[in-house]
Amino acid sequence: MSFDGPSLSLRILKAVLAIVIVSFLLSAAYISSLVVERQEALKQVSRYNTSWLASQAVSEFTRLEQRLSAYAVPDGGIDPGEVQLRFDILVNRAKLLNDGEFQDFVSRDPERQETVRLLREALAAAQPLVDRIEEPGNAMKALALLQPLETKVTALASAANHYGAQRVTEDQHELIRLHWLFSSLAAGLIVCGFILLGLLGWHNRLLTRAHHDLRFLAENLQRTSDELKKANKALGNAYAELQHQNGVLQIQEIELRTQNERFNAALNNMSHGLCMVDATGHIIVFNERFAQLFDLESSVRPGTTLNELIAYAEARGREGAAALRQICAEQQELIRERRQATFIQGQPGGRTIAVSHQPMSDGGWVATYEDITERRQAESQIAYMAHHDALTDLANRVLFREQMERALAQSGRSETQVAVLCLDLDRFKDVNDSLGHETGDALLKVVAHRLRSCVREEDVVARLGGDEFAVLQTSVHEPHDCAVLAMRIVEALGAPYDIDGQEIVIGTSVGIALAAEGNPTPDQLLKHADLALYRAKSVGRGTFRFFEPEMDAQLQARRMLEVDLRKALANGEFELFYQPQVDIRRKAITGYEALLRWRHPERGIVSPAEFIPVAEDIGLISPLGEWVVHEACREASGWPAPLKVAVNLSPVQFRNRNLVQCVKQALEESGLCPSRLELEITESVLLQDNDTTLATLHQLRKLGLRIAMDDFGTGYSSLSYLRSFPFDKIKIDQSFVQGLSSRADCLAIVQSIAGLGASLGMSTVAEGVETEDQLVQLRAAGCTEAQGYYFGRPRPARDLTHSLEDFGPVRAAE
Numbered sequence: 001m002s003f004d005g006p007s008l009s010l011r012i013l014k015a016v017l018a019i020v021i022v023s024f025l026l027s028a029a030y031i032s033s034l035v036v037e038r039q040e041a042l043k044q045v046s047r048y049n050t051s052w053l054a055s056q057a058v059s060e061f062t063r064l065e066q067r068l069s070a071y072a073v074p075d076g077g078i079d080p081g082e083v084q085l086r087f088d089i090l091v092n093r094a095k096l097l098n099d100g101e102f103q104d105f106v107s108r109d110p111e112r113q114e115t116v117r118l119l120r121e122a123l124a125a126a127q128p129l130v131d132r133i134e135e136p137g138n139a140m141k142a143l144a145l146l147q148p149l150e151t152k153v154t155a156l157a158s159a160a161n162h163y164g165a166q167r168v169t170e171d172q173h174e175l176i177r178l179h180w181l182f183s184s185l186a187a188g189l190i191v192c193g194f195i196l197l198g199l200l201g202w203h204n205r206l207l208t209r210a211h212h213d214l215r216f217l218a219e220n221l222q223r224t225s226d227e228l229k230k231a232n233k234a235l236g237n238a239y240a241e242l243q244h245q246n247g248v249l250q251i252q253e254i255e256l257r258t259q260n261e262r263f264n265a266a267l268n269n270m271s272h273g274l275c276m277v278d279a280t281g282h283i284i285v286f287n288e289r290f291a292q293l294f295d296l297e298s299s300v301r302p303g304t305t306l307n308e309l310i311a312y313a314e315a316r317g318r319e320g321a322a323a324l325r326q327i328c329a330e331q332q333e334l335i336r337e338r339r340q341a342t343f344i345q346g347q348p349g350g351r352t353i354a355v356s357h358q359p360m361s362d363g364g365w366v367a368t369y370e371d372i373t374e375r376r377q378a379e380s381q382i383a384y385m386a387h388h389d390a391l392t393d394l395a396n397r398v399l400f401r402e403q404m405e406r407a408l409a410q411s412g413r414s415e416t417q418v419a420v421l422c423l424d425l426d427r428f429k430d431v432n433d434s435l436g437h438e439t440g441d442a443l444l445k446v447v448a449h450r451l452r453s454c455v456r457e458e459d460v461v462a463r464l465g466g467d468e469f470a471v472l473q474t475s476v477h478e479p480h481d482c483a484v485l486a487m488r489i490v491e492a493l494g495a496p497y498d499i500d501g502q503e504i505v506i507g508t509s510v511g512i513a514l515a516a517e518g519n520p521t522p523d524q525l526l527k528h529a530d531l532a533l534y535r536a537k538s539v540g541r542g543t544f545r546f547f548e549p550e551m552d553a554q555l556q557a558r559r560m561l562e563v564d565l566r567k568a569l570a571n572g573e574f575e576l577f578y579q580p581q582v583d584i585r586r587k588a589i590t591g592y593e594a595l596l597r598w599r600h601p602e603r604g605i606v607s608p609a610e611f612i613p614v615a616e617d618i619g620l621i622s623p624l625g626e627w628v629v630h631e632a633c634r635e636a637s638g639w640p641a642p643l644k645v646a647v648n649l650s651p652v653q654f655r656n657r658n659l660v661q662c663v664k665q666a667l668e669e670s671g672l673c674p675s676r677l678e679l680e681i682t683e684s685v686l687l688q689d690n691d692t693t694l695a696t697l698h699q700l701r702k703l704g705l706r707i708a709m710d711d712f713g714t715g716y717s718s719l720s721y722l723r724s725f726p727f728d729k730i731k732i733d734q735s736f737v738q739g740l741s742s743r744a745d746c747l748a749i750v751q752s753i754a755g756l757g758a759s760l761g762m763s764t765v766a767e768g769v770e771t772e773d774q775l776v777q778l779r780a781a782g783c784t785e786a787q788g789y790y791f792g793r794p795r796p797a798r799d800l801t802h803s804l805e806d807f808g809p810v811r812a813a814e
C-alpha cells in the first residue's frame with residue numbers, strides 16, 4: 001500500500017487551508033479598516049456638513065438683519081443684548097467658514113472666497129456699530145453694511161448646499177461601493193467558509209482514511225509481530241532442539257569413540273583369535289591373538305588376502321601358519337556354501353583349535369579361533385571329577401546312577417539281574433569327631449580300597465557321600481549272590497584298621513535291592529536299598545537285609561507323620577508331662593524333667609522317641625523346642641521354690657543362633673528364677689561344631705541356669721566331654737541302671753560315674769529306676785538323685801502335687 005497520495009493531498013490541503021485562513025483574516029482586517037474609515041467620514045459629514053454651515057451662516061445673517069431692522073424701529077421691542085448675541089453668533093459662524101472642509105469648499109471658487117472675505121469685512125465693520133447699538137442710527141448703519149451681502153451669502157449657502165448634496169451623493173456611492181465590496185467579501189468569506197468546511201471534511205476524510213489505514217497497518221503490524229513472535233519462538237525451539245541434537249550427537253560421538261576404543265581393546269584382549277575377510281578374500285581385520293595363534297605378522301598392508309598372509313609366513317618358516325592353512329582348507333567349503341559352522345581341529349603337536357565360522361551379509365566372513373587344548377584337558381578332568389569321588393576315587397552318585405541305568409538296560413536283555421547294595425559305616429562319625437577329619441578321610445580311603453577288593457571288575461563301587469557307599473552288582477543269578485557279597489563286605493569292613501598307627505574298629509550294615517521285578521528305575525532301586533539298610537541297622541549292626549515291599553509302606557507312614565507333625569504345633573496338639581527327680585538320701589522331689597507328648601487326633605499319644613527325630617529331620621525341632629522351653633518355664637514358675645524343671649535340648653537346636661535369646665526370653669516372660677531351670681543335653685551336642693556349641697553353653701550358663709549331661713556313658717568318648725564343659729549334673733543312662741542286677745560292669749560303670757561326679761562337684765542322677773533294689777544299689781554306688789517309674793511316670797502339670805507319696809498309688813496301679 002502507498003501513502004504518497006494521502007500525504008501529498010494532506011500537504012496541499014494544509015497549504016490551501018492556510019491560504020484560505022490568511023485570506024479570511026486579511027479580508028476581515030480590510031473590511032474593519034474600511035468600516036472604520038467610513039464611520040469617520042460619516043461622522044464628519046454629520047458634524048461639519050458644508051451645506052449645514054452655510055445654511056447656519058445664512059440663517060444667522062438673516063436673523064441679525066431682522067434684529068437690526070427691528071431695533072432700528074422705535075419700540076421694536078428688541079433688546080440691544082439680543083442684537084449683540086446674534087451678531088456674536090454670526091461672527092462665530094463666519095469663523096467656521098474659514099475652517100476644515102468648508103475652507104476646502106470655499107477655496108474651490110474665487111467667488112466664494114470673495115463672499116467670505118466680504119462677509120468678514122462687513123462684520124468687522126459692523127462690530128463697532130453693534131457694540132454701540134444704542135446709539136441711534138448705528139443699527140441702520142450696521143444694517144446697511146450687511147444688506148449688500150445678503151444675496152452673496154444666500155448664493156454661498158446655496159452653493160454650499162449643492163456641494164453638500166454632491167458630497168452626500170459621493171458618500172452614498174462610496175457606501176454602495178463599500179456595501180458591494182463588503183458583501184462580496186462576506187460572500188467570499190462565506191464561500192471560503194464553505195470551502196474551509198469542505199476542506200475540513202476532506203481533511204477529516206483523509207484523516208479517517210489515514211487513521212483507518214493506520215489501524216489496518218497497526219493490525220497488520222500486530223499480526224506480523226505475532227507471526228514474528230511465533231516464528232521467533234519456533235526458531236528458539238528449533239535452536240534448542242538443534243542444541244539438544246548437537247549435545248546428543250556429541251555424546252554419541254564420544255560413545256562411538258569410546259566404543260571404538262573398547263572394540264579395539266576388546267578385539268585385542270580377546271582370548272579368541274578373530275579374522276574378518278571380505279567377499280573378495282581380502283583381510284578386513286584380525287586381532288593380536290589371531291596373529292599369535294598362527295605365528296603371523298601382527299599387521300598387514302590393506303588388500304592382502306589370507307592366502308598371501310599364510311604364504312608369507314610359511315616362506316619365513318613359521319610353523320603356526322601351516323595350522324592356519326589346514327583350517328582354511330576346511331573353511332573353504334563353508335565359505336563357498338555361505339554356511340555358519342563350528343568345528344574343532346586337532347593339530348599334529350597335540351594342539352586343538354576350535355573354529356567358529358560365520359558368513360557375513362556382504363559376502364565376506366568372520367571366524368573366531370580358540371586354542372582349546374587346555375580346556376579340553378580340563379574338561380576331561382572335570383568330567384572325571386564330576387563322576388568320581390575326589391577322596392576315594394570311587395564313582396560318585398552321578399556316575400553310579402548312569403552305570404545303574406546302563407546295567408538295568410542291559411539286564412533286560414540278559415538272563416542275569418542287577419542288584420544295588422547300600423551301606424554306611426557304624427561309628428564312623430565318632431571316629432571323625434574324636435580322631436579328626438584327616439583320620440576319618442584316611443579311613444574312608446581304606447574302606448574304598450577294601451570295598452573294591454570285594455567286588456568283581458564289572459561291578460561298580462561308589463561313594464554316595466559321607467560314610468555312605470553303594471555297590472552295583474551285575475550278573476546276579478540269584479539273591480544268594482548278593483547275600484554272599486554283603487557278607488564279604490561286612491566282614492572286610494569290620495576287620496580292624498591301622499590308620500597312622502591307630503587301630504580303629506568300625507563296622508557296617510548292608511541293605512540290598514534286587515532289580516528282579518517291576519523294572520525299577522535307578523532312583524527306586526537306590527531308595528529300596530536304602531530302606532533295606534535302614535532296616536538292617538535297626539535290627540542290629542554288622543548285618544544285611546534285602547528290601548521288602550513293607551519297607552516302602554513304612555516310608556509312606558513316615559511321610560504321613562511328617563505331614564501331621566508340621567500341623568501339630570499350630571493345632572496345639574503338644575503338651576508337657578513331668579517326671580519327678582528325687583534326692584535319694586532325703587527321699588524328696590528336687591524337680592521334674594519335662595517330657596514332650598504329642599496328642600495326635602487319631603493316633604493318640606505319640607512317643608517323642610518317634611517324632612523328635614522326624615522333627616529334627618524336617619527342621620521343626622527349633623520352633624517345637626522353643627515352645628517346650630517357654631511352656632516348661634511358665635508352668636514351673638507356678639511350683640513352690642526351689643523345685644526345678646529340666647528341659648531336654650536337641651543337638652539340632654544348638655545350630656539355631658536364637659537358642660540363648662529364646663531361653664532368656666522364656667525366663668523373663670515366666671519370671672522363673674534361672675537357677676530353677678536345668679537344660680539337659682546329650683553328648684551328641686558336643687560332637688557338632690565344638691567351639692560354637694561350647695560358646696553357646698557358656699552363654700546359657702551365664703544366664704544363671706544349670707546344664708546337665710544326659711544319657712551319660714552311651715557315647716564314644718563320654719569322659720572327654722566332661723572335660724570340655726563344667727556340667728552341673730550327670731545323668732547316668734538308664735541302660736546301666738537296668739543292667740545293675742544282671743551285669744557286673746553296669747554296677748562298676750555306675751559307681752565310677754558317681755565317683756567321677758562327686759570328685760568333679762557334679763550331682764549324679766540315675767535314670768530309669770524301676771525297682772527298690774536298683775535304688776538301693778544306686779544309693780550304695782554314691783548317686784545323689786534318681787528318676788524312674790519307681791517314683792512315678794511322667795504326668796501332666798495339673799496332676800502334680802509335689803509330694804512323692806502321691807506318685808505311689810500311680811506306681812502301684814501300673
Ligand SMILES: Nc1nc2c(ncn2[C@@H]2O[C@H](COP(=O)(O)O[C@H]3[C@@H](O)[C@H](n4cnc5c(=O)[nH]c(N)nc54)O[C@@H]3COP(=O)(O)O)[C@@H](O)[C@H]2O)c(=O)[nH]1
Nearest residue numbers: 595596607608609612628648649650768769770787788789
Ligand atoms: N529334644 C527333646 N527330647 C525330648 C523331649 N521330651 C522327651 N524327649 C526325649 O524323647 C525320648 C523319649 O522320651 P520319653 O518317651 O518321654 O521317655 C522318657 C521317660 O518316659 C523314660 N523313662 C523314665 N523313667 C523310666 C523308667 O523307669 N523306665 C523306662 N523304661 N523308661 C523311663 O525315659 C525317657 C527320658 O529319658 P531322658 O530324656 O534321657 O531322661 C527321650 O530321649 C527324651 O529325652 C523334649 O521336649 N525335647
